[in-house]
Amino acid sequence: DIQMTQSPSSLSASVGDRVTITCRASQGIRNDLAWFQQKPGKAPKSLIYAASTLPYGVPSRFSGSGSGTDFTLTISSLQPEDFATYYCQQYNSYPLTFGGGTKVEIK
């Protein structure tokens, strides 16, 4: 199985801060990586697919980069609605696997 390791597991930040979350795959996954945002009691929401592509409607302050084993999610200027938990997920091979999550909290 491909292990997905996210860091940090949590962070505190202020509105307007630039935030970076990393995700490392235990083996190469090309760019078969997605990022999701989840708020308490809600379903995950797609933020990025194919490592760097934003679905329609996702704000441009979100960006993704990376290929192979190392990936990054960046929020360029954190907004109040961005406080949530973020997950990476590989869909390169079965079983599909998720990172452990990064909780972004208000500083």
Add this chain to the structure above:
Amino acid sequence: EVQLVESGGGLVQPGGSLRLSCAASGFTLSDYYMDWVRQAPGKGLEWVGRSRNKANSYTTEYAASVKGRFTISRDDSKNSLYLQMNSLKTEDTAVYYCARVARTSDFDYWGQGTLVTVST
């Protein structure tokens, strides 16, 4: 508008069975792969399994933790996806989500989830 609505969750004893449903609307179910993903209380996301589309003969894949106990099926005429869960264990307690797999292989739509509690 694409919508996925899960139902069928509830309290079940260890060793028991439960069938979850996912009602799909706004798209042609037979054209898409569909997955189940779960989330134990306070924990992260875990992929459960996949049902491929009609063009791929509705074949399935499962996580090792549920293989042999869970079965994914669908009834395209009813626009519904199912998860039959047998021999349930306490560690199967989770919110279960159905998700549509986009043409780009990622998940583009999720349901709101249904809670399954396995307990005495």
